[in-house]
Every structure is written in C-alpha cells, then in structure tokens.
Amino acid sequence: MKSKQIRQTFLEFFENKKHQIVPSAPMVIKNDPTLMFTNAGMNQFKEYFLGNSDPKNNRITDSQKCLRVSGKHNDLEEVGVDTYHHTMFEMLGNWSFGDYFKKDAISWAWELLTEVYGIDKDCLYVTIFEGDKSEGLERDTEAYDYWKELIDEDRILNGNKADNFWEMGAQGPCGPCSEIHVDIRSKEEKAAVDGATLVNMDHPQVVEIWNLVFMQYNRMADSSLKNLPNQHVDTGMGFERLAMVLQNVQSNYDTDVFTPLIREIETITGHTYGKTTQEDIAIRVIADHLRAVSFSIADGQLPSNNGAGYVIRMILRRAIRYGFTYLGKKEPFIYQLVNTLSKQMGDAFPELKSQKNLILNVIKEEEASFLRTLENGLTLLDSMISGMKSAGSKTLDGKKAFELNDTYGFPKELTRLILSEQGLEMDEEGFAIALKKQQDDSRKASATETSDWTVLVDDDTQEFIGYDKLEADVRISQYRKVTSKKDGELYQIVFNMTPFYGESGGQTGDKGYLESASGDTVYIIDTKKENGQTVHLTKNLPKEIGGTHKVVVDAKQRARTAANHTATHLLHQAMRKILGTHVEQKGSMVRSASLRFDFSHFSKVSAEELVEIENFVNARIREQLSLEENRDNTYDQAMEDGAIGLFGEKYGDVVRTIKFGESNELCGGTHVKNTGDIWHFKITSESAVASGIRRIEAITSDAVKDFFTEQSKSFEEIKAVLKNPTKNPAESIAALQDENASLKKEIEQLLKAKAGNLKGDLIASAKSINGVNFIATKTDLDAKSVKELVFDIEREMENLFLIIGAANGEKATLTVILSKNLVEEKSLDAGKIVRELGKHIQGGGGGQSHFATAGGKNAAGIDVALAAAEGLI
Structure with missing residues (x-):
C-alpha cells in the first residue's frame, strides 16, 4: 500500500463506523497556555474531554499533524539517530466523546489491523496497564478480558505507569491505555529471541504502532486524579510506522x-544514502526536519527568537548543521x-x-x-x-x-567535532x-504555580454575549489562583456568561471591572x-464570591480596539487589490492603541503604494459601510460565498463572517457597526519581518487625532526654530x-592642507633609534585625516615607527603605522x-x-602613551 492509500483506508474504515472525518488542526497551538505545539491527536479535542463544550459529533476520525520537540514528549535527540522517531509526524486517530469505550475501541483496532490491512496476528503484541498502588489504580482487567478474546494471552503484556498510563502533561485529561506493538524481525531472529521480551525496549523492529487511550481521569494541580464527567476514547497510530x-x-x-x-537530498548533495552511518543520520535529520519546519510555516509560525518560533528555528538549524558538518553543504540547499x-x-x-513560495523563501533566508x-x-x-x-x-x-x-548559536556538537579533529577536547x-544555570534561571523567571479550579456552579457551558452587550449580571462558576515571578499573584475567574472578549485571533482581551451587590x-x-x-484575570477576588455580580467592559478601549480590527480587514482588502491576491495575512495584533498586520509579499512596499493603500482604506471609511x-x-x-480564512487558524463547522462592502472574512473578533466609526486610518511604519513577510503598523480613531496634533505641534516648532513663519x-x-555640505567640504580642504603642512614637519622630526625612524606627535586632526597622513x-x-x-574633548585615539620590513625583520606588531599603549588612554x-588604532576615554593619557611608545624601541 502506498502511503496515500494507507491514510485514506484508515479514514474510510472509521467513517463506516459512523465517525465524522475532520481536517487536521494547526500544528501550532494559539489558545492553550499549557501547550506550544500539537503533540498528540487529542489536543484539539481537549475542551470536549474536560467537559467545557460539547462536540457536534460524538465519533470523530482524522490524521493530525503533530510535533514533539519540547517538554515531556520530546523525541528530538532520537530523530535521525534511529529510524522510527520523528519531530513532525502524522497521528491517525479515532475518538469517542462519551460514546463507545474499551470494547469497541479494541475490537475495531484489531479488525482494521488484521482484516483490512492484513497484518499477521503472530507479529502483534498488546499491552495493558498493570495498575499503580501509589495512585490507588487497579490493573485494567476490563481491557485484558476484551483482548484475550482476540489474541493469545501470552501476547498480552502488563505495562507500568510510564508506558501504559497516558498523560498529556502535568495537568489535564488522562487514563490507562493499551498499546499495540508489531514485530517485523526475520523468522530466524524471532526464533532466537522471544518478541515479548523486546516490547518497549527501543528495538528498531519491535515498535509500538497504535495506542488506545481510555480517558477516565483529570490530573489536578495537586497531582490527584478525579473522574472526568464522561468516559472517552482517544487513539493514536503512528502513520509513518504503519507505512513501514x-x-x-x-x-x-x-x-x-x-x-x-x-x-x-542525494541529488543535491552528491551523497548516497545507505553508505555511511553519519551521512545516513544527516540525511534522515534533514528529511525529517524539513517536514516539521515546512508545516509550521504553513500554519503561520515563522522561525524567531522566542516561544514556538525559537523551537522551529532550532529544528531548522539542527538540519543545517548536519548538512554543513557531514554533507559538506556550505550554501543554502534545504529550501530546494x-x-x-x-x-x-x-x-x-x-x-x-498554497504556502509553498513562502515556506521556500523563509527557509532559504534562515539557511543563509x-x-x-x-x-x-x-x-x-x-x-x-590558538589561545x-x-x-x-x-x-x-x-x-x-x-x-x-x-x-553565537554555534552548535555544541560542531565544537566537539572540530576540537577532536585537532586532538583536543571540550570541558x-x-x-x-x-547550561543548567541558564535553564534554572530561565525556569525561575517563568515558573508558574497553578491551583485547582474551585467550582461554584456545576455548569459546563459559558455564554459569550460581548458582540451585543458590554455589561451583564453574572455568577462566578469557578476560579483559581495563579502565581508567577513575572506577574505575581493573579486570579483566573470564569463566569457563567460574559461580555468580555478573550484574547484570540490577534485581538487582545478586554479590560473592565466586576462590581458585587x-x-x-x-x-x-x-x-x-x-x-x-473565557478566563478573566484579576489581582484579587471579590469579598463575596457567591451571588450575582455586575461586570462591565471598558467601553472606550473596546471601541478603539473594534475600530482597529475593522481597519485591519479593510487593510487586508486594500493590499490584495493594490499589491495582488498573493497577499495573505500571516499574523496580526489588534489593540486599543494601534494595529499590526503581517502579510506575505516579496518586496518592500513602496511609498507610493503605501499612500495608495492608505487612501483605499480611508475611502471605505468615508463610504460609511455598515457591518x-x-x-x-x-x-x-x-x-463558497468568497470569505477569506487564515491558514493556521482552527475553524469549526459553524463560523462567523464579517462583511464591510467587498471585504468578507471569517472572524471572531469585535468590530464597529459602521466604517465611519473608524474616523481615519494612518500607516505609521512598513518593515520586513522575515523573508517574504512584511509588516504594516497603523493607527485609527483617537490615536490618529493625537498623531496629527503632535505632527502639527512639531511643524510649528520647526518653523519657530527656522524663524520663517x-x-x-x-x-x-x-x-x-x-x-x-558646502561648509563640510571647506573643513575637509582645510584639514587636508593642515595635514599636508604637518607631513613635512613630522618627517623632519623623525628620530633614529636602534635603526628605526621613530615619529610621535599629538594633533587635533579627525580620524580620516590622520589615516591619510600616516599612510x-x-x-x-x-x-x-609612527x-x-x-x-577630541575627553575622548582620545592612538594610531600606529609600521613599515612592513619592521614587521617582518623585527617581528613588530602594530595591533599588539x-x-x-591603549591602556594609558583607558581604552583598547x-x-x-x-x-x-585604539580609542579611549582619557585624553590626558596621550602624552604618556607617546613616551611609552618610544620606550618600546
């Protein structure tokens, strides 16, 4: 089976079991502070497992893009070294949200593997959770009983908590699991060593291919386990391993x-895969890492110096380093x-x-x-x-x-390799x-302690009413305390309904207040x-937690933010009209004070184009288009109606569309009722973010009024200084x-003449000391004139020896020039x-x-330095 058929067969099998096929969620996570990347298929369904919202369908199947390079699930160091770990991989999964449980999950997995894919039953082993006394957890005999109806009991193995109790992180949904392992060794190897002894022993031909997780618990902040509201099934099968x-x-x-x-890679580098171990590892690393980086960029995450962007840059640099060190590639090539x-x-x-050109250009620039x-x-x-x-x-x-x-970003492994080639080693x-000191310092700076939620109202649903109202009477449904070094002690509060917009889609969250009775x-x-x-952050809790509270959104900030968000949509429309339909939004930040818009475009936007874009947006504002x-x-x-959606965003079956005239976008943010409410739009800057990505920053509404007021004030001040009203x-x-410019030329000519006059005097002043013509002097010439003079x-x-x-005031410079024969014959070195001598002027x-040359901050030391120079010879 080709890989495309393997993927399609899986999806169709579960579609026939009444599962809805859904697309992969973005690999880069935006609205979950506990995760940076999708590291498992269940991530996009976390809210269903927690009971915070209800799925449209209780049975779902998909092939999810995953990335495991940080935190608990980190496979980076194994990637390339072995043949079955990856950074980016596909997770084939089927899900049950409070519907079927262990029996159907186990029987369908067995049916698919053995009857549809045709894998020999004698190649398979399964594991079940053996229990854990410290957690008060019993052996999963229920799963065992279902498995023994399908497979010989000597192929059902007990697994410990590390292998057979699945947890996504330190907190969150979890439960016992059954893993399915496959033994693809030769008959001779199987006869020599029992495959059961190699399960979970990192053997390259005895590997786990499918994990059936039975979500029953929620791991709390204090490490205790609580039952989830419903029992769920969460399975994940490694697509790449299944293909193997x-x-x-x-x-x-x-x-x-x-x-x-x-x-x-073989064609580009001239190296053949399968010849040498180190070259093979390098080729595997490059092939794997290219996928991880490409999918991340397609999902809107560019390489950068922090957060998820830092991880993506690290992965790409690891691939570049392997190509540089082991394949001899000193020029960019991975982008090809x-x-x-x-x-x-x-x-x-x-x-x-659709994002191919962007991916290609970003990788090429990062490589260079x-x-x-x-x-x-x-x-x-x-x-x-040398030192x-x-x-x-x-x-x-x-x-x-x-x-x-x-x-300097120079890889440790490359340092070690270069040292070893010269018979040296690294401490x-x-x-x-x-490294540990840096990690400890970083951990302390970002450490966060989170308590468990205190639940007051046992109601999973929360209604957002912020599109229509800015205040409401609400009840606190749950709250918890969060402590970090950065923010100190804060409280997170959830209301049963809220008019507050939670940060998402590039729009910052609302501010306001809560007032008790x-x-x-x-x-x-x-x-x-x-x-x-939607979680509301406060520095303290109300004195009365229960009862009804009045919550009020800051109306002025909301209005400014809404004006900037609508202007962002009009800006997007303007750029696609003026620069071309290749322009796509690659990120945005909408605040009350300003807006920032990142977009795909492969050249600087000219001043004329910026004026045209500004005029286009302001024309739409003057048209007073209604929402x-x-x-x-x-x-x-x-x-179908022509709405624009963004790559890297997760959209549900039901979406919200925002139209102002011909501008039509999917958007969950807040907007003005009429474009006239924006008042005016002004671009403040245009710059590059990365290869193929540009950024425009702009202001609207009151901020534009303030801008023009400040500009007018500055204009009047300039006229006053120039004395020309x-x-x-x-x-x-x-x-x-x-x-x-004319005066500068005159000064240059005067300095040149002065240096010319000085030249003869200096040559005449030369002292002959030990066969060296020594000249030392002090001057007020500028650096350029001094350099021309000495040469x-x-x-x-x-x-x-000159x-x-x-x-120049307190600042001082020293310039030394030596005849080349003195350098060669007497081993003199002007640099040393x-x-x-620079120490005398407190410089270097x-x-x-x-x-x-040397520069320093003690002009009084020049005479001492000149005398010391004579002493040297």
Whole structure:
C-alpha cells in the first residue's frame, strides 16, 4: 500500500463506523497556555474531554499533524539517530466523546489491523496497564478480558505507569491505555529471541504502532486524579510506522513517506544514502526536519527568537548543521526540498501547496543567515584554539563553549567535532554546569504555580454575549489562583456568561471591572481563552464570591480596539487589490492603541503604494459601510460565498463572517457597526519581518487625532526654530543642508592642507633609534585625516615607527603605522603595540600587524602613551 492509500483506508474504515472525518488542526497551538505545539491527536479535542463544550459529533476520525520537540514528549535527540522517531509526524486517530469505550475501541483496532490491512496476528503484541498502588489504580482487567478474546494471552503484556498510563502533561485529561506493538524481525531472529521480551525496549523492529487511550481521569494541580464527567476514547497510530509495516521495510525512512525527499537530498548533495552511518543520520535529520519546519510555516509560525518560533528555528538549524558538518553543504540547499514535499503531501495537506513560495523563501533566508553564524563561530573557535595551544591546554573551557553556543548559536556538537579533529577536547562538565544555570534561571523567571479550579456552579457551558452587550449580571462558576515571578499573584475567574472578549485571533482581551451587590469592585486586567472557556484575570477576588455580580467592559478601549480590527480587514482588502491576491495575512495584533498586520509579499512596499493603500482604506471609511454579520454560517458556505480564512487558524463547522462592502472574512473578533466609526486610518511604519513577510503598523480613531496634533505641534516648532513663519520649512531645511555640505567640504580642504603642512614637519622630526625612524606627535586632526597622513608618510620613509595621538574633548585615539620590513625583520606588531599603549588612554583597540588604532576615554593619557611608545624601541 502506498502511503496515500494507507491514510485514506484508515479514514474510510472509521467513517463506516459512523465517525465524522475532520481536517487536521494547526500544528501550532494559539489558545492553550499549557501547550506550544500539537503533540498528540487529542489536543484539539481537549475542551470536549474536560467537559467545557460539547462536540457536534460524538465519533470523530482524522490524521493530525503533530510535533514533539519540547517538554515531556520530546523525541528530538532520537530523530535521525534511529529510524522510527520523528519531530513532525502524522497521528491517525479515532475518538469517542462519551460514546463507545474499551470494547469497541479494541475490537475495531484489531479488525482494521488484521482484516483490512492484513497484518499477521503472530507479529502483534498488546499491552495493558498493570495498575499503580501509589495512585490507588487497579490493573485494567476490563481491557485484558476484551483482548484475550482476540489474541493469545501470552501476547498480552502488563505495562507500568510510564508506558501504559497516558498523560498529556502535568495537568489535564488522562487514563490507562493499551498499546499495540508489531514485530517485523526475520523468522530466524524471532526464533532466537522471544518478541515479548523486546516490547518497549527501543528495538528498531519491535515498535509500538497504535495506542488506545481510555480517558477516565483529570490530573489536578495537586497531582490527584478525579473522574472526568464522561468516559472517552482517544487513539493514536503512528502513520509513518504503519507505512513501514505495510510496505515491508525495516525503517520509516525506507517508506514512500520519506524516500522522495531522500532521493532529492542525494541529488543535491552528491551523497548516497545507505553508505555511511553519519551521512545516513544527516540525511534522515534533514528529511525529517524539513517536514516539521515546512508545516509550521504553513500554519503561520515563522522561525524567531522566542516561544514556538525559537523551537522551529532550532529544528531548522539542527538540519543545517548536519548538512554543513557531514554533507559538506556550505550554501543554502534545504529550501530546494520544499517542491518535493509539496508535490508529495500537498493533496492531503493543501496548505503546503498554497504556502509553498513562502515556506521556500523563509527557509532559504534562515539557511543563509545561520551559515553566516557558523562562519563567525568558526573564526571565534579558531581564536580560542590558538589561545589554548599557546597556553599548552588540550581542553576548551566549558563556559567558553557554552558562550559560543548560547550567544553565537554555534552548535555544541560542531565544537566537539572540530576540537577532536585537532586532538583536543571540550570541558563537558563545565558546559553542562553553564547550561543548567541558564535553564534554572530561565525556569525561575517563568515558573508558574497553578491551583485547582474551585467550582461554584456545576455548569459546563459559558455564554459569550460581548458582540451585543458590554455589561451583564453574572455568577462566578469557578476560579483559581495563579502565581508567577513575572506577574505575581493573579486570579483566573470564569463566569457563567460574559461580555468580555478573550484574547484570540490577534485581538487582545478586554479590560473592565466586576462590581458585587455590596459595592465591592474588582478590576479585570485582562481576558484570555483557555480550552474553550473565557478566563478573566484579576489581582484579587471579590469579598463575596457567591451571588450575582455586575461586570462591565471598558467601553472606550473596546471601541478603539473594534475600530482597529475593522481597519485591519479593510487593510487586508486594500493590499490584495493594490499589491495582488498573493497577499495573505500571516499574523496580526489588534489593540486599543494601534494595529499590526503581517502579510506575505516579496518586496518592500513602496511609498507610493503605501499612500495608495492608505487612501483605499480611508475611502471605505468615508463610504460609511455598515457591518454585515452572520454568526451561524457553515464553513463550506462561507468559503463558497468568497470569505477569506487564515491558514493556521482552527475553524469549526459553524463560523462567523464579517462583511464591510467587498471585504468578507471569517472572524471572531469585535468590530464597529459602521466604517465611519473608524474616523481615519494612518500607516505609521512598513518593515520586513522575515523573508517574504512584511509588516504594516497603523493607527485609527483617537490615536490618529493625537498623531496629527503632535505632527502639527512639531511643524510649528520647526518653523519657530527656522524663524520663517511665511516660508516653506522644507525649502529652508534644504538650504541649510546645502550650506552644511558646502561648509563640510571647506573643513575637509582645510584639514587636508593642515595635514599636508604637518607631513613635512613630522618627517623632519623623525628620530633614529636602534635603526628605526621613530615619529610621535599629538594633533587635533579627525580620524580620516590622520589615516591619510600616516599612510602618506609610510610611503615616503623606510624603517618607520609612527604614532599619532588625537584628542577630541575627553575622548582620545592612538594610531600606529609600521613599515612592513619592521614587521617582518623585527617581528613588530602594530595591533599588539596599540593594545598595550591603549591602556594609558583607558581604552583598547587592534588592527593589522602594520597598521592599528585604539580609542579611549582619557585624553590626558596621550602624552604618556607617546613616551611609552618610544620606550618600546
């Protein structure tokens, strides 16, 4: 079976079991503070497991894009080294939300594997949870009883808590699980060693392919377990491993999931897969990491220096480093693989096709940037090695190796490799200590303690009324305390209904206040969304928790935010009209003060285009277009009607569309009722974010009024300084610039003449000391004139040692030039000399062996430095 057929067979099998096929959720998670990436198929259904909302269908199946590179589920170090771990992988899954449970999950899994896919029963083993006394959990005899009807009992193995009790994180839904393992060894190997002894022992041919998780519990903040409101099934089968089994190969990388990429890598690099271990690892790493990075970019996550972007950059740099070190690729090449990936997986994941050019350009730019970093790192490392050899040391200090890695991005493994090639080694312990200190400091800075929810109202539903109302009478349904070093002690409060908009879709959360019946007021400083609920952040709780409270949204901030959000839609429309329909939103930040809009475009937006875009938006504002809103549209109908959706966003079956004239977008944010409410739109900046991604920042409403007021004030101040109330200030400034340029030329000519006069005097003042023509002087010439002067003299004199000290207020510079024969014959070095003399002016410097400069902050030390220079010879 080809991989496309394997995926389709799985989905159709469960569709026939009355499951709804749903698309993969984005790999990058946006509205769950506990997770950065989708690391399991169940992530997008977390709110259903917690009971915060109800699914439209109790049976669902999909193929979910997953990424495991951080936190508890971190497979990064195994990727490439073995043949069955991956960063990005597909998780085939079937789900039951309070519907079927263990019996059907087990029997259907067995039916699919053995009857539909045709896997030999004698190749399979299953595991069940053996129980855990410390948790008060019994052995899963229910699962055992179902399995023994299907498979020999000697193939049902007990598994401990680590292997057979599935948890997504430190908190959240969890439960016992049954894993299905496959043994694809040869008959001879199976006869020699019992496969049961190799299960969960990291054997490359005895691997887990499917995990059936029976969600029964919720792990609380205090580590206790509570029963979930309903019992659920959450299964996940590794698509790549399944393909390995069904295509009768010994490695995931030998399946048609990876072979097209590997063949392309062979073509580009000239290396053949299967020849040497280290080259094979490098090729596997590049093939795997390309997928992870490409899918992340398609989902809207660009490489960056923090958060999810940092992880993506780290993955890509790991691939670049392997290509650099083991395949000899010193130029960008990984980006060339994007075309192959798009052709191979674009049908199942259309975002790879539509975002291909963006993915390609971002990876190419990142490769070029990091290869420059590697070059700089090599220079620094060479310098460190020279210092080590001079000192007679064979071990590079761990702190220096860590600094090279942490500050300059130079990989630890590459440092170790280069050292070993020269018979040197790295202080591994010192590196580990420095790394641990940084991690501890980072952990302390971001550490958060979260208590369990205190539930007051046993009601899972929460109604959002913020599109129509800015205040309401509500009840507190639950609350908890969250403590972090950054924010201190805060409370998270959930109401049974809320007019507050929780941060999402690029729009910041509402602020406002809560007022109790007794008059007690608590300020709501922010609003977030978490697992399908709107959570309100406060610095304290109301004195009376129970009863009814009045909550009020800050109307002024909401109005400003709504104006900026609507302007963002009009801006998007304007750019697609003026720059082209290739423009797509790649991120946004909508606040009360301003808006920020990131978009795909491969060149700087010109000043003329920016004016045209601004004028287009303001024309729509003057038209006073009324809001056309549909809160109950289906996703398919909205797309058919021409609405624009964003890649990387998770949309349900029912969506909200926002229309202002021809602007038509899927959006859950707040908007003005009429574009006239925006008043005016003004672009404040346009810049690059990454290769192929530009950013526009803009303001509307009151912020524009403030902007024009400030501009007018500055204009009047300029006119006052120029003392020309009737003339055009621009003409006066241009005249001043012309005058300034003319005066600069006159000064340059005067300095040149002065230096010319000084040249003869200096040559005449030369002292002959030990065969060296020594000249030392102090001057007030600028640096350019001094440089020209010393090179002029050097061309006319042999055996020259010339030093000039120049003062500019308290600042001082020293310039040293040596005849090249002195450098060669007497082993003099201008760089070393100037560094030593620079101490007298409280500074430092360097340069070439025949010419060098130093700068310092003690002009009074120049005379001492000149005298010391004479003492050197």
